[in-house]
Amino acid sequence: MSEWEHLIPRPSSRFLKLRCRSCENEQIVYSHTTHLIKCRACGEVLAEPRGGKAKINGIIIAVLG
Numbered sequence: 001m002s003e004w005e006h007l008i009p010r011p012s013s014r015f016l017k018l019r020c021r022s023c024e025n026e027q028i029v030y031s032h033t034t035h036l037i038k039c040r041a042c043g044e045v046l047a048e049p050r051g052g053k054a055k056i057n058g059i060i061i062a063v064l065g
């Protein structure tokens with residue numbers, strides 16, 4: 001049994017900086033969010049939960065650790 005397996009973070013889980021396609025507002029979104037994420041400025045849907053990795057509708061402009 002490997003001691004390392006539970007120490008390695010899941011590589012696909014990230015915080016993403018998204019830009020809204022409608023109004024260019026920028027917002028930080030978790031890549032595996034379980035909530036519908038809407039733009040704070042205009043209400044456009046930026047990310048939809050998909051039971052794992054969220055479906056990203058905004059433009060990804062940065063990936064944060």
Ligand SMILES: [Zn+2]
Nearest residue numbers: 020023039042
């Ligand atoms: Zn917007």
